Amino acid sequence: MTKKNIIQSIQLRLFSRKMDKVFFGKLVSFLEGLGQATIMIAETIVCIFRGHIPIKSTVSQMVEVGWRSTPIIILASFFTGMVLALQVGSATTNLFNEPVYVGTVTGFSLVIELGPVLTAIVVAGRVGAAITAQIGTMKVTEQIDALYTLGTNPIKFLAVSRFLACFFMLPILTVIANIIGIYGGMFLTTSLWDVPSSIYWSEVLDFMTVRTFIHGFIKSFFFALIIVIVACQKGFNTKNGAEGVGRATTSSVMSSMVFILISDYFLTSLLVALKIK
Amino acid sequence: MIKVENVHKQFGAKNVLCGVDLEVRDGETLVIIGASGAGKSILLKTIVGLIKPDMGSVKIDDVDITKCSSLDLHKAQKKIGYVFQEAALFDSFNVFENVAFGLKNLTSLNEKEINQRVVQCLAMVGLEKIEHLKPSELSGGMKKRVGLARAVAYQPRYVLYDEPTAGLDPIMSDIINNLMINLRKYLQVTSIVVTHDIKSAYKIADRITMLCKGEMIFNGTPEETKHTKNEYVRQFVEGSSCGPINVDKTFGMGRI
Structure with missing residues (x-):
C-alpha cells in the first residue's frame, strides 16, 4: 500500500465515523422528540379525562383555530374546486367533446383527498406555526418555568386547550372546505360550459356514499393530532432565544406537512383495506 | 430551612455544578455571587425543582424534592416564590x-x-x-x-431572586433592594438572591457565598467578604480582569 492510499483510507474512515456520529445524533434526537411527544400526549389525555380542561382558553383557541382559519380555507378550497373542475372538464372535452363526470371527479377528489389534506396543510401553516411560536416564546422568556413555580402544569395550561381546539375544529374546517370546493367546481362548470347545476349535483352525489365522507373525516382527525402534537412538542423544546423560536416554528410547519403527507398514504391504505371509501 | 447537599449537574460535557453544599437558615438572606456561567441560576432552578440534579439532594423543610412524589414537590413549591431575571x-x-x-x-x-x-x-x-x-x-x-x-x-416562606437588579438604573436597583429588605422585615421571608451586583449584595445580605466553576468557594458575612484574602472573591468584588477567575481578555480576537 502506498503512502497516498494509507492517507486516503484514514481519511475515509474518519469521514465514515463523522457520518455515523451525525446519523446517530439525528436518530437519537428524533427518538428523543418522539419520546417527549408520547409523554406529552399521555399527560394531555390524562388531563382531559380527569376533567382538567381550561374552558375559557379552549373556547378562545377554538375561535383561533376554527373561526379565524375559515376565510383562508374558503378561499383555498373554492379555487381548488375550480381548478379541479377546469382540469377534468378540459380533459373530458378533449376526449368526449363535452365535459362529463366533472362533478363526480371534483367531489370525490375533494371529499376523500384534497379537502382533508389541503385543510390540514393550511392549518399547519397558520395554526401550527402560531402554537409553536407562542409556546416557544414562553419557553425562552421563562414563562413556562414561571407556570411551574406558580403551581401550574404547562401541559394542562397550554397543550390541553390547543389539543381540543385542533381536534374538533379541523374536521369542521374540512367539511367547510369540501362544501366550498364543490361549489367552486359548480361555479366553473355552470359558467364556463353552461352545464346545468342539477346535472353537476347529480354527478357529485350519484357515486358518493356516507363512507366516502367518513373516509375524509377520519383522516382530518389524524391530521389534527399530527399538527397539534408536532407544534406543542417543538414549542416546549425551543432553545436559544428569538433565533430558536424561528427555527422551531419553521421546523414545526415542515415536520407537520411531511408527517401529514406520509401518514395520508398509510391512512388511505388502511381505510381502503377496511372498505371505508 | 433549605438544605442543598452534594448537588451535581452536567449539561453535555460541561459540569455546571460539582458537589454544591448550601444551607439557608430560616429568616436569613443569602446572596450567591459568581461570574457569568458559574452556575448560579442553575443552582436556583435546582432548588425550586425546575431542574433535576444528576446527584445530590435539595431539602425544603426536610422534604427532599429530588426524590419526592409530584404531590410533595407541588406542596414544596407552594412555599417558594421565584423572581425571574426578566420577570x-x-x-x-x-x-x-x-x-x-x-x-x-x-x-x-x-x-x-x-x-x-x-x-x-x-x-x-x-x-x-x-x-x-x-x-x-x-x-x-x-x-x-x-x-x-x-x-x-x-x-411563600422562601423567595428566590434571580438577578433582581440586573439591567436596572442605580435608583431602581436601590428601590428593589429596599423592597427585599422590607419583605424580610415585615413578612419574615427567607431569601436566596443570585446577583452580580456587589453593592446590592452588601446591602441586603446576611451571608454571602461565592460559586466558582460549579463549587462553593467562599461563605461569609458582608464584612468578611469585604476583608477576605480569597483571591477569587477579591477579584470578583474588585471587578478586576486580572486574577484567578479566567476571562477571555481578547474578546475572542485572539482566535482571528
Whole structure:
C-alpha cells in the first residue's frame, strides 16, 4: 500500500465515523422528540379525562383555530374546486367533446383527498406555526418555568386547550372546505360550459356514499393530532432565544406537512383495506 | 430551612455544578455571587425543582424534592416564590391577572380576597392603578416589581431572586433592594438572591457565598467578604480582569 492510499483510507474512515456520529445524533434526537411527544400526549389525555380542561382558553383557541382559519380555507378550497373542475372538464372535452363526470371527479377528489389534506396543510401553516411560536416564546422568556413555580402544569395550561381546539375544529374546517370546493367546481362548470347545476349535483352525489365522507373525516382527525402534537412538542423544546423560536416554528410547519403527507398514504391504505371509501 | 447537599449537574460535557453544599437558615438572606456561567441560576432552578440534579439532594423543610412524589414537590413549591431575571410575566395576561395567577392556583382565597391581595401586593411594590396594563406596556423596573409582587402574593416562606437588579438604573436597583429588605422585615421571608451586583449584595445580605466553576468557594458575612484574602472573591468584588477567575481578555480576537 502506498503512502497516498494509507492517507486516503484514514481519511475515509474518519469521514465514515463523522457520518455515523451525525446519523446517530439525528436518530437519537428524533427518538428523543418522539419520546417527549408520547409523554406529552399521555399527560394531555390524562388531563382531559380527569376533567382538567381550561374552558375559557379552549373556547378562545377554538375561535383561533376554527373561526379565524375559515376565510383562508374558503378561499383555498373554492379555487381548488375550480381548478379541479377546469382540469377534468378540459380533459373530458378533449376526449368526449363535452365535459362529463366533472362533478363526480371534483367531489370525490375533494371529499376523500384534497379537502382533508389541503385543510390540514393550511392549518399547519397558520395554526401550527402560531402554537409553536407562542409556546416557544414562553419557553425562552421563562414563562413556562414561571407556570411551574406558580403551581401550574404547562401541559394542562397550554397543550390541553390547543389539543381540543385542533381536534374538533379541523374536521369542521374540512367539511367547510369540501362544501366550498364543490361549489367552486359548480361555479366553473355552470359558467364556463353552461352545464346545468342539477346535472353537476347529480354527478357529485350519484357515486358518493356516507363512507366516502367518513373516509375524509377520519383522516382530518389524524391530521389534527399530527399538527397539534408536532407544534406543542417543538414549542416546549425551543432553545436559544428569538433565533430558536424561528427555527422551531419553521421546523414545526415542515415536520407537520411531511408527517401529514406520509401518514395520508398509510391512512388511505388502511381505510381502503377496511372498505371505508 | 433549605438544605442543598452534594448537588451535581452536567449539561453535555460541561459540569455546571460539582458537589454544591448550601444551607439557608430560616429568616436569613443569602446572596450567591459568581461570574457569568458559574452556575448560579442553575443552582436556583435546582432548588425550586425546575431542574433535576444528576446527584445530590435539595431539602425544603426536610422534604427532599429530588426524590419526592409530584404531590410533595407541588406542596414544596407552594412555599417558594421565584423572581425571574426578566420577570417572566405572562404576555397574554394583564398585571392583575399575572399577580392573581399564583393566588388562584396555590391558595383557597375567594375572588374578593384575591382582588384585595393583588391591590395590596402592587401597593407594596409601589405600583398602583396599573392592574389593567399588559406587560408590554411596562418599563423594565415596573416588570421586575410586578414579578416580585406575583412571587410574594401567595405569601411563600422562601423567595428566590434571580438577578433582581440586573439591567436596572442605580435608583431602581436601590428601590428593589429596599423592597427585599422590607419583605424580610415585615413578612419574615427567607431569601436566596443570585446577583452580580456587589453593592446590592452588601446591602441586603446576611451571608454571602461565592460559586466558582460549579463549587462553593467562599461563605461569609458582608464584612468578611469585604476583608477576605480569597483571591477569587477579591477579584470578583474588585471587578478586576486580572486574577484567578479566567476571562477571555481578547474578546475572542485572539482566535482571528
